[in-house]
Amino acid sequence: MTSSFDWDTFYALSLAADSVAELDQDQRWSTWPETAHTLDRGPQPFPDWVVQHEGAIDTELGMLKTGKEADAFLIERSLPAEDLTGAPGESVLMVAKRYRSSEHSSFHRSHAYTEGRRGRDSREARAIAKNTAFGKQVAADRWARAEFDILSRLWRAGLPVPYPVQIAGTELLMEFIGTEDGAASPRLQETKPDPQTATNWAEDLRSFVIDLAALGLAHGDLSPYNILIDTRDGQFDPVVIDVPQVVDLVANTNGTAFLRRDCENVCAWLRARGADPALADPEEWFRSAQEAA
Numbered sequence: 001m002t003s004s005f006d007w008d009t010f011y012a013l014s015l016a017a018d019s020v021a022e023l024d025q026d027q028r029w030s031t032w033p034e035t036a037h038t039l040d041r042g043p044q045p046f047p048d049w050v051v052q053h054e055g056a057i058d059t060e061l062g063m064l065k066t067g068k069e070a071d072a073f074l075i076e077r078s079l080p081a082e083d084l085t086g087a088p089g090e091s092v093l094m095v096a097k098r099y100r101s102s103e104h105s106s107f108h109r110s111h112a113y114t115e116g117r118r119g120r121d122s123r124e125a126r127a128i129a130k131n132t133a134f135g136k137q138v139a140a141d142r143w144a145r146a147e148f149d150i151l152s153r154l155w156r157a158g159l160p161v162p163y164p165v166q167i168a169g170t171e172l173l174m175e176f177i178g179t180e181d182g183a184a185s186p187r188l189q190e191t192k193p194d195p196q197t198a199t200n201w202a203e204d205l206r207s208f209v210i211d212l213a214a215l216g217l218a219h220g221d222l223s224p225y226n227i228l229i230d231t232r233d234g235q236f237d238p239v240v241i242d243v244p245q246v247v248d249l250v251a252n253t254n255g256t257a258f259l260r261r262d263c264e265n266v267c268a269w270l271r272a273r274g275a276d277p278a279l280a281d282p283e284e285w286f287r288s289a290q291e292a293a
Contacts, residue, residue, distance in 0.1 A: 030056035147244035189224035195274030202280040213289035222262035
């Protein structure tokens with residue numbers, strides 16, 4: 001009986017083993033295959049820039065922001081041009097937002113935001129109420145899932161938010177709003193617009209608040225700190241981030257108060273930068289949003 005040794009397969013497996021060994025501490029294989037379920041991936045069709053190849057590598061490039069309940073990191077997902085499959089090279093920068101369990105979080109107002117939300121598992125709800133270790137992990141999972149689901153809903157509705165790529169546990173991967181060299185777009189708070197630009201942003205953000213209300217929602221924590229100014233196409237367009245606490249205007253008894261606060265916070269900043277008072281009028285925003293709801 002004769003047999004022939006498959007040198008091509010041996011060589012390919014050797015290369016694969018070498019590539020595993022060469023992964024640095026800040027690298028991992030792409031987690032895209034872990035999110036095979038439709039509910040764990042962003043709205044379809046996927047944008048052209050989403051790297052879907054399971055042979056891609058995720059490289060952590062550094063922290064972008066630390067927050068009350070999560071930290072955001074810059075991730076590069078790339079597929080080498082000389083891949084074993086012969087696929088062309090691909091690369092994209094993304095944000096990895098990683099939620100911390102409650103013992104490592106300073107976000108203590110969650111009940112005011114989550115009032116009216118339905119929990120699908122009574123055992124998990126009891127664990128959260130008892131503040132057990134399991135409950136703390138469930139709470140972090142729920143905040144991550146809430147942000148992913150809300151981003152997906154707003155993206156489908158055409159609102160200016162980052163595209164949500166995928167969710168795996170407490171890690172949400174989303175579109176990076178910034179330059180190709182990894183410089184994040186500035187927050188509204190960091191900008192110094194002239195009066196005309198501030199007026200233009202007032203129009204854009206008024207539309208966001210009203211369009212969100214038309215979906216029956218309010219951001220709940222809208223401020224100059226969670227609005228980015230996307231400069232990638234030279235348009236200087238506002239993009240709203242940090243949406244896990246979005247509230248239902250009907251089911252949440254705090255919804256109206258949160259909506260009014262959103263309007264007041266953003267309009268105050270815009271008016272201070274010279275925006276047309278008629279277009280940055282918090283009462284007009286509030287009334288129009290209520291009418292749209």
